[in-house]
Amino acid sequence: MKLQRNGRTKALAIGAVALVSSLSLAACGSDNNTTASTSPASGGSSAAAISCASKQASLMGAGSTAQGNAVDVWKAAYGTACSGTQISYNGVGSGAGVAQFNQGKVAFAGTDFALKSTDVDASKQVCTGGGQAIDLPMVAGLVSIVFNVQGVDHLTLDGPTTAKIFDGQITTWNDPAIATLNPGVTLPSAPIQTFHRSDDSGTTYNLTSYFAKTSGGAWTAPASKTWAGKGGQSANGSAGVSAQIKQVPNSIGYVELSYAQNNSLKSASIKTGASKPVDPTAANAAITLGNSTVVGTGNDLALQLDYGTSAENAYPIVLVTYEIACDKGNKADTLDSLKSFFNYMASDSGQQAIASKGYVPMPSAISTKVKAAIGNLS
Structure with a gap:
């Protein structure tokens, strides 16, 4: 399948063994954020290091139901750690979530397929200052x-x-x-x-x-x-x-x-x-995901997946849920909380917290790129 993106970066060289091994790690970890507080992730046995935003504000998101169980885990842990940020997520489906984002109704959207060029064009009405929506792969599964x-x-x-x-x-x-x-x-x-x-x-x-x-x-x-x-x-x-x-x-x-x-x-x-x-x-599923290729450009990290794989033990019907946000022109009152929440989601502790719910932790080669893109949101 070819996603709607021009340009191709080289394939992510991630060993399947390393991916599979990550699934058996204790669901605990740390990222490079300054730890603001420590709280148990709902549904898991780990403690997640979460760095709260300096300027906290409530966030609204909508979209993919595929990531619904993951978001439930994340928002419970984050809400406990950062009481000044209330997160709500409405699982209305990917298409409706992107539509709500492009109508300015939510701070972020979840979608199980990369944005189309028409969606990106529409987002420019919401992402001010020359910004546009980008795809950030955050949840993997099958x-x-x-x-x-x-x-x-x-x-x-x-x-x-x-x-x-x-x-x-x-x-x-x-x-x-x-x-x-x-x-x-x-x-x-x-x-x-x-x-x-x-x-x-x-x-x-x-x-x-x-x-x-x-x-x-x-x-x-x-x-x-x-x-x-x-x-x-x-x-x-x-x-x-x-x-x-x-x-x-x-x-x-x-x-x-x-x-x-x-x-x-x-x-x-x-x-x-x-x-x-x-x-x-x-x-x-991790084996197939590890062979994915980034086809987005710049901070857009849309992936190409091989649904026709015949590699040993590679499950073919995989999915990646992207969080959709403006690369530039996010609302000033929610930007800090958005970046803080996204950083927790992309962190090792955030990814391991959802592993027990049937999700595949993002390979480090992907999550490293996601963290860099989050840092560039403005």
Whole structure:
């Protein structure tokens, strides 16, 4: 997939072993900020060193539901440490979040796909003094193909088969295409009930990017944040899809790993061309993420991801959620708090605090660039 950015920096040379090792580190760390206070990160066992803003102000954000569980952890820890800053985040989906940012309604937005050139142009009305919105990769994860099939505990799928299921071309669970991928598994003859996002979603964008790369033409629509498949039922947000899969027998949908874990949903393994199907784990997603390439320019850090990877143990359906902010022209009354909160999110302690929630800590080569870009916000 090629993101909407000109210019390409060299590929991030990050070893998969180092990435996977980072997942097993104690969820604790420090950054280069002066420690203002120490507080436990909600949902984790770590203590996060947080440097509060000298001029504290409340922050409003909106957008991606994929990062919702991560933001909950971060704002709880940050709010305890910095009582003068109240952070609110509304998970309305990536598309709506970017729209709210470009309308000047929020200080930052979360999106699971890099800004389009039209979004950047629109942001110039909000980012004063010649500024514009930039992409800061802050949350990494994976898209799980979640299922609730009677009598089936483990399921293997591939690009063409999954695309045909979600497009209504495969309609029963014992279809030969599914059975071939799952020898020895007793599949019911029940109809397949698919669920997709009703809102414009970066999760949808990443899934359909995978389809566009791997379905062999079975998925005819381009990668898009708006669902274009035939049939199926819709649900709002990752929470809505998770709830439907949990309740409806013989159903299948797609959510981020954190939602799959929180709702105790089963996730399919993916046949990629590697020696064996790849399980949807943070460690396996880290391998794909480590091979990503920065394609943004300047302080914009949009990434290119390889959805068609066949590397051993590399889970292909990965996502990166970007925080959107003005490179210049942020509101003066919230700038200090925005930079302080972003610095905590990008710090080692902030990244490790969300690892237990199903997210992948950002590789140091990426987080170092993010921290530098945050320091340049004005």
